[in-house]
Amino acid sequence: MGQTRRMRPTIVIVGAGSVVFTRDLLGDVFSFPELVDVRVVLHDIDPERLETARAIAEATAHEVGVRPEIRIEPDRRRALADADYVINVIQVGMYDATVRDFEIPARFGLNQTIADTIGVGGIFRGLRTFPVLADIAREMAELCPDAWLLNYTNPMAMNVAYLHAVAPDLKVLGLCHSVHWTMHDLCELVGVPLDEVSYWSAGVNHQGWVLRWERAGEDLYPLLDARIADDPELRRRVRVDMYRRLGYYPTETSEHSSEYVPWYLHHPSEVERLRLNIGEYVGISADNLAEYAQVREQLASSDRLEIRSEAAEYAPQVIHSLETGTTRVISANVANLGLITNLPAGFAVEVPTVLDALGAHPVRVGDLPPQCAAVNRGYIGPAELAVRAAVDGDPRLVRAAAMVDPNAAASLTVDQIWQLCDALVEAHGPLLPEALREPLAL
Numbered sequence: 408m409g410q411t412r413r414m415r416p417t418i419v420i421v422g423a424g425s426v427v428f429t430r431d432l433l434g435d436v437f438s439f440p441e442l443v444d445v446r447v448v449l450h451d452i453d454p455e456r457l458e459t460a461r462a463i464a465e466a467t468a469h470e471v472g473v474r475p476e477i478r479i480e481p482d483r484r485r486a487l488a489d490a491d492y493v494i495n496v497i498q499v500g501m502y503d504a505t506v507r508d509f510e511i512p513a514r515f516g517l518n519q520t521i522a523d524t525i526g527v528g529g530i531f532r533g534l535r536t537f538p539v540l541a542d543i544a545r546e547m548a549e550l551c552p553d554a555w556l557l558n559y560t561n562p563m564a565m566n567v568a569y570l571h572a573v574a575p576d577l578k579v580l581g582l583c584h585s586v587h588w589t590m591h592d593l594c595e596l597v598g599v600p601l602d603e604v605s606y607w608s609a610g611v612n613h614q615g616w617v618l619r620w621e622r623a624g625e626d627l628y629p630l631l632d633a634r635i636a637d638d639p640e641l642r643r644r645v646r647v648d649m650y651r652r653l654g655y656y657p658t659e660t661s662e663h664s665s666e667y668v669p670w671y672l673h674h675p676s677e678v679e680r681l682r683l684n685i686g687e688y689v690g691i692s693a694d695n696l697a698e699y700a701q702v703r704e705q706l707a708s709s710d711r712l713e714i715r716s717e718a719a720e721y722a723p724q725v726i727h728s729l730e731t732g733t734t735r736v737i738s739a740n741v742a743n744l745g746l747i748t749n750l751p752a753g754f755a756v757e758v759p760t761v762l763d764a765l766g767a768h769p770v771r772v773g774d775l776p777p778q779c780a781a782v783n784r785g786y787i788g789p790a791e792l793a794v795r796a797a798v799d800g801d802p803r804l805v806r807a808a809a810m811v812d813p814n815a816a817a818s819l820t821v822d823q824i825w826q827l828c829d830a831l832v833e834a835h836g837p838l839l840p841e842a843l844r845e846p847l848a849l
Contacts, residue, residue, distance in 0.1 A: 416445055416730055419490040421483065421543065422497035423449035424456025426463065426699045428559065430712065432494060435723035441731050442723075443473040450479075450486035457481060459703050466712035483546065490551040494722050495543065495558045498840050499535045506690050507533060507834045512591035513686070513826045517724045517818050518672040520662040521688045523561040524613045525786055527815055527824075530793045530808050531831050533565040540566060544574035548555040555729070555767075557582055557722045561739055562790070563612040567755035571742040580767055581740025581755060582721040583612055589658045591719075593620065596621050597630040608658055609747060609772040612740050612757045614667050614786050615658035616779045618772075631656070645671060645681050653778050658738075658757075662687050667786050669817035704789045725762055732764035741769045748773050749780040754794075785813050805832075817846030825849070 418436065423429050429449070436442050447464060453456040456750055461479045480486035485494065498505075509519060522528025547554055555578045558566055567581040586608050594601040595755060599622055607619040620627045635641050635651070642648065644659035649668075657664050665671045665683050672678065678685065706712065721737045725774035728735055739760035746769055747756045761768040775783065789812040791841035809815050809824045819827065829846040 410654050416442075416446055416491040416726060417448060417489060418726065419448045419450060419486050419493045420460070421450050421486070421493060421495050423464075423479075424451035424453050424562070424699075425496050425498075426459070426702045428496040429460050429463050430467055430702075432496075432720050432722055433464055434471065436726065437468055437471040437473045437475065439723065439727045442727060444475060445726075446476045446478075448478055448480050448490070450481070452481070454481065454727070456699075459699070459706065462706040463702065463712060466747070468708060470712060477609055484550060485836070486743070487543075487546050487550045487554075490547070490554045492722070492726050493547060493551070493554055493556050493701075495540075495556060497536070497560050498538060499532075500835065501538055502607045502692050502696055504532075504535065504835060504838065506689060507831070509689050511685050511830050511834055512827060514830075515819060515823050517815060517827065518678070518685045519688075519814070520666050520672070520683060520685060522666070523688065524663065525562065525789050526666050526668065526812055527809050527827060527831065528770050529562045530789060530805065530812070531835055531839075533562045533569070533790075533793050534797060534805065534840060534843060535835055536560060536562075536566060537569050537794075538840055540570055541573055544570060544577050547577060548574065552702050554578070555725070557725060558740075559583070559722070564755040564757075564787075565790045565794055567612075567740045567742065568753070568790065569797060571753065571755070572794060572798050575742075578766075579741070580721075580725060580760070581612065581627070581757075583740065583757070584719060584721065585659045585663075585736075586615060586738040586757070587719050587721075589617070590620070593617070593627075593631065593656065597627060597634055598626060599630070607759060608738060609756070609758045609775060610658070610779060611750070611783050611786055612755065613659040613663050614783060615738070615757045616653075616655040616775065617658060618655060618776075622795035623737070628656075643680060643682055645683070648681065653776075653782065655779055656774060666814050668782065669785075669813040672814055673817045695847070714824060725767065728762035729764065730767060734761065734763045736761055739767060740771065741767075746771050747775055747780075749775055749777070750783055751787055751791065788812075796843060797840050800840065801845050802832075802845065802847045805843055806847060820823075834849065 449460045464477045558581045563581045610616045645665045646657045650656040692740045743756040759770045789808040792808035
């Protein structure tokens with residue numbers, strides 16, 4: 408996958424009005440000496456956010472001490488023309504759609520925590536994102552056919568699988584920092600420096616598994632076992648509970664992990680035992696809005712902007728490796744073309760991926776441990792059906808996706824699931840693919 412590029416790449420950020428992503432991505436890009444003269448094109452459909460994105464980009468460059476070419480472009484086609492890298496951070500429907508994804512299911516008695524990956528919230532987030540992804544893919548095929556699409560938008564696995572279905576020739580990497588921060592936090596927990604360890608993880612996005620974790624050939628899992636044994640509060644976390652029962656540590660937070668399985672959110676006693684915050688992402692989204700307003704106010708009176716010294720985002724590392732030939736390994740989401748042999752072919756998996764001057768090279772993992780693969784297949788079922796619903800224009804498959812979702816199936820009757828889907832279809836209306844906008848009678 409890939410080819411060597413010219414040394415002044417053009418990076419396009421689609422959905423650049425995101426404060427956190429634009430600041431952190433560009434802060435990391437500008438930190439590489441070889442990338443200080445990149446061209447950055449910022450696109451967003453919201454004019455105010457686009458102007459804010461420009462101010463963030465310019466302030467970030469100022470803080471790092473570089474002077475790249477930065478421009479804003481409200482027309483997506485003009486933004487994509489001659490791009491080398493397209494970083495996708497869109498959120499279709501923004502905060503209002505997120506709130507609907509929580510409030511409507513809650514009326515039916517369905518508990519969710521993050522609702523951006525699978526589950527009813529993840530399914531509908533995917534369905535309203537797919538039409539925009541299809542447009543971006545078509546425009547890239549016409550305007551920048553050799554460019555890489557670096558996707559951050561959730562639901563990650565569904566989005567990568569959808570792009571593989573509708574644009575199989577597009578060069579796509581799905582990028583998520585969950586593996587990096589899982590390993591960072593695990594190493595901190597056992598008192599071992601991250602830069603001294605080697606690890607190997609694989610699975611699906613937000614539900615990968617730490618298959619190996621070593622320092623100088625020593626397995627570090629026993630240190631984690633001892634730490635958990637000594638701290639009863641650690642045992643009150645979903646991912647620790649899953650690790651103790653399955654034998655491999657999951658690579659996403661407890662709040663995320665709780666809603667991909669049928670074991671926790673339906674039971675009030677488990678919600679209390681494991682300290683789960685129902686509806687947590689609504690608060691996170693509100694905080695993001697507040698941060699956006701704060702940054703906008705700050706930039707109105709100053710050209711200074713505080714940036715994180717190391718955001719550790721993968722997209723800048725991808726760009727740097729492909730541009731300079733620096734070899735590194737990251738976790739990336741790609742179509743499962745013989746990579747994990749006991750998960751469905753063609754769906755998106757998250758695997759170690761080697762980066763170099765020739766592109767991105769996903770590593771064949773082979774079989775996952777059978778218990779991990781079995782849990783992943785419960786995640787993949789609703790996600791595959793949601794993708795197929797959009798590709799085929801089949802509203803019945805939307806309901807089927809929700810019916811086989813582990814959390815929804817454990818919490819609601821099939822009639823309730825259908826009624827919930829009808830309510831969300833009505834609520835999201837024109838954001839959905841046209842063929843999926845009508846209620847479906849039995």
